[in-house]
Amino acid sequence: MMALSEMQERFCQFYVGECRGNGTEAVVRAGYTENRSSAAVIASQNLRKLNIIRRINDLRREALAASGYDKEKVRELIVRRFVGIVGTNLTDIVHISPGRDDPRREEILKELAENNGGQRILDFGSLLFVPTTGLTEEERGAIKKLKAIPATEHSDGGLEVELNDPIAAAKLLAEISGIKESDGAVSINLESVHIKLHLRS
Structure with missing residues (x-):
C-alpha cells in the first residue's frame, strides 16, 4: 500500500x-x-x-x-452508516447501457470513469458497474454483498448486488436523530433486511 x-x-x-x-x-x-x-x-x-x-x-x-x-462518537458512526444506506441508489453502482454496439459507448464509458474518480467501469455489455474503489465511503457502506455471475456462451456474466434496506435504515435514522419517536421495537436487523438484485446482461 x-x-x-x-x-x-x-x-x-x-x-x-x-x-x-x-x-x-x-x-x-x-x-x-x-x-x-x-x-x-x-x-x-x-x-x-x-x-x-x-x-x-x-x-x-x-x-x-x-x-x-463515547456515546456521541458511536452515535456519529451509526448515523454516518445509515445515511449512506438511505442515500445510495442502485444507479450509483450500476448503469444500464444500450450495449456494445452503441456508437456512443466509448464516450459513455469515459464520462462514467470521470464521474467516478477516474476509475475504469466494469463492463458487462448492457450493464456497467462502478468498481468499489470508485464508490464513496457511504455508497460502499450501503452494499451488503457483491457476487460474481460467471460468463456463459449466451451471457457476459455480471454481478449479483445486494443492498441493505434503505427503508429500515431510514426508520432507525429518524429515531436516532429525534425526528421520530421510537416505537419501542427497534430490533430491525439490517443484515437480514435487504434488496437483492440479480443483474445479467
Whole structure:
C-alpha cells in the first residue's frame, strides 16, 4: 500500500477530527487549496484512494477507542452508516447501457470513469458497474454483498448486488436523530433486511 504524503495525512486527520467528515473542509484545512470548487473535486478524489480510505478507518477506530466508546462518537458512526444506506441508489453502482454496439459507448464509458474518480467501469455489455474503489465511503457502506455471475456462451456474466434496506435504515435514522419517536421495537436487523438484485446482461 502506497504511503501517504504529508498533505494526505493532514487531510485524513482533519477529515476524521475537526471537519467531522466534511471532505471539502478537510482539503482546505490540509492546505491543498482555498478554492471550494477545487477542494470538492480533490476531496472526492482523495476519498476514492485505498490508502486514504484505510487511514481514515484506522483513525476512526483509534478515536473511538481513545474516547472509551463515547456515546456521541458511536452515535456519529451509526448515523454516518445509515445515511449512506438511505442515500445510495442502485444507479450509483450500476448503469444500464444500450450495449456494445452503441456508437456512443466509448464516450459513455469515459464520462462514467470521470464521474467516478477516474476509475475504469466494469463492463458487462448492457450493464456497467462502478468498481468499489470508485464508490464513496457511504455508497460502499450501503452494499451488503457483491457476487460474481460467471460468463456463459449466451451471457457476459455480471454481478449479483445486494443492498441493505434503505427503508429500515431510514426508520432507525429518524429515531436516532429525534425526528421520530421510537416505537419501542427497534430490533430491525439490517443484515437480514435487504434488496437483492440479480443483474445479467
